[in-house]
């Protein structure tokens with residue numbers, strides 16, 4: 001690959017200052033590689049939104065001292081986690097208490113990403129916030145050998161500045177514009193390949209959060225919500241507790257929202273009329289509102305992860321496992337692998353596909369790649385089988401209502417009533433078919 005002339009020179013340029021880009025940067029900075037991380041937001045985390053549970057194990061790979069860090073970048077430890085299954089009238093709550101109280105934490109990106117950015121800077125990475133990468137710099141053979149940004153070259157020359165790099169790591173998030181421009185994706189994503197998520201942060205009067213959710217000050221709750229919350233559309237809701245507020249949101253496949261002309265904000269408003277949330281959010285003040293896409297193209301829509309002089313990681317690569325709400329940790333792990341690969345290429349002095357292909361091999365060995373391969377048909381099942389989001393939540397709630405209000409009745413009659421309910425709502429054959437198609441996902 002030929003050398004190019006540029007205004008600035010780096011060994012590696014990383015596009016995007018989310019967890020993926022910052023992790024790649026931290027790895028490379030610690031190896032002494034001259035690295036520049038470019039983030040279009042005012043600061044890392046400024047433009048980002050997530051649910052927000054983060055996982056200690058992945059964070060420790062970047063900052064081994066976590067969670068014993070000052071200032072602490074998270075809100076609450078998650079001490080209770082599980083599902084809230086909603087119907088129009090009621091709910092079934094299935095949660096477990098977590099033995100390891102430091103396993104995961106709730107966080108806001110505006111605090112969490114700057115924490116990682118600080119680790120990256122201390123590792124020697126140069127950060128360029130408020131800067132957008134608009135194109136690639138290419139050598140005479142057409143290979144990527146740097147980036148062009150929306151900032152002027154200098155005070156005297158307003159044309160866009162160029163930065164050369166032996167490897168460019170794309171960690172640009174779900175919109176994947178540059179990854180596509182680099183030829184790693186051959187097409188735009190489709191509406192059925194992304195979930196549109198909206199989130200509110202609701203503040204309760206002091207002490208009310210603990211009182212209403214039965215928590216102590218050092219305890220936190222993380223709930224995934226299924227059923228009425230999405231009005232039966234394929235998707236999930238979430239409720240996570242912060243120090244003094246609650247993150248409450250809904251995500252539904254964009255294709256379903258478009259087809260049914262539903263706005264996710266309307267779903268969120270409707271959900272707040274449910275008795276469970278009415279009670280919980282009484283007197284609450286909305287502090288923040290935001291919307292963001294989640295990549296769900298997964299294994300079947302994976303890009304080519306490498307090209308001459310380029311690698312892609314994090315959301316831009318499609319590394320999200322929605323069933324286990326793994327996003328930030330997969331961004332961290334894939335970012336680290338991209339960093340490792342770039343370092344290897346620098347050691348070899350070869351930045352061509354031949355060497356960068358190692359990245360794909362590393363990914364294939366990872367647990368998360370295998371997880372995504374295993375669940376490759378999950379999205380299709382969720383989009384095809386609407387019963388998961390409507391019939392089953394109703395069924396579970398009604399069956400449990402019958403089961404627990406059976407006093408004064410011969411129990412065989414109660415069981416018969418539950419069986420009749422299953423027959424009426426879905427039929428045994430339907431239940432068996434659904435069970436098999438779900439089980440087949442993991443075989």
Ligand SMILES: Cc1cc2nc3c(=O)[nH]c(=O)nc-3n(C[C@H](O)[C@H](O)[C@H](O)COP(=O)(O)OP(=O)(O)OC[C@H]3O[C@@H](n4cnc5c(N)ncnc54)[C@H](O)[C@@H]3O)c2cc1C
Nearest residue numbers: 016018019020040050051053133173197314315327328331
């Ligand atoms: C509503 C919602 C809830 C979620 N909840 C959770 C959760 O609870 N737990 C979890 O683990 N994951 C969750 N996720 C997923 C998680 O947020 C993502 O998987 C993770 O943030 C991906 O990190 P990333 O670094 O790949 O991308 P991002 O975090 O999206 O970062 C990409 C960065 O690139 C920058 N950028 C983009 N283009 C350019 C450019 N051209 N030039 C310069 N900069 C650019 C952006 O400004 C951004 O800062 C959630 C996501 C959403 C939307």
